[in-house]
Amino acid sequence: MANIPEDDRGDLLLSCRYGDLEDIQAFLDRHGACSLAEIRDHNQNTILHMVSANGHLDALQYILPLVPTSLLSAQNNAGSTALHWAAVNAHLEITKALIEFPNGPGVNLIDIKNEAGHSPLAEAEYAGWDEGAQYLVGVMNLEAENADKEDGDGVLADEQEIEVQIEDAEGQIAKMKIGGSVSAPKPQSSPPSA
Missing domain, CATH: 1.25.40.20 (Ankyrin repeat-containing domain)
Structure with a gap:
């Protein structure tokens, strides 16, 4: 140069x-x-x-x-x-x-x-x-906290869920869950009648 x-x-x-x-x-x-x-x-x-x-x-x-x-x-x-x-x-x-x-x-x-x-x-x-x-x-690249939830081929099964953490600009940690099966909400029981 x-x-x-x-x-x-x-x-x-x-x-x-x-x-x-x-x-x-x-x-x-x-x-x-x-x-x-x-x-x-x-x-x-x-x-x-x-x-x-x-x-x-x-x-x-x-x-x-x-x-x-x-x-x-x-x-x-x-x-x-x-x-x-x-x-x-x-x-x-x-x-x-x-x-x-x-x-x-x-x-x-x-x-x-x-x-x-x-x-x-x-x-x-x-x-x-x-x-x-x-x-x-x-x-x-999001690293899973619970790598042991992976199945043998390194791919998460549909019903498996991982939690990831992302640090924002202010240093705050945001947690997010990825995957897992979605279950229907449990019906609320009605309050006892008086």
Whole structure:
């Protein structure tokens, strides 16, 4: 990366920030893709941070196949990943693209906490971005408290129920039960007559 002028690196970061796909392509024509993963600003933000924070899906889709998948989990000086920034700024399509990128870290990105101790899910909740928080909860790895309830093939039977815990942005624990058979409510007995 030493042979790439500082101005060109800065221009690439700005092009990613503003979603200027033509300038990103021009950088690649001049310098190739091998340097993309190394380029950072003074806060250690990558090109993925820039396109993700600003919602530039076309630029993200162009860049993702050109960088190592490890760049998806790269953290800046504050410990935030590109997914944290997508969550803070409520960019659902960016969030999906980062998590669903083939051979990438996938849903494990949701577990990365920044220096403030916030996961991307917590950032979505702090931002009041319900749609994103719901998406993240829907795809995240939920560990069952009672793993012994699994049958032999690792799949829960229809009548089995597990309880999961999810920590919200304020550190509160929410418990939720998944599965189990639904039983009809028991009829109430009528009060004794006087």
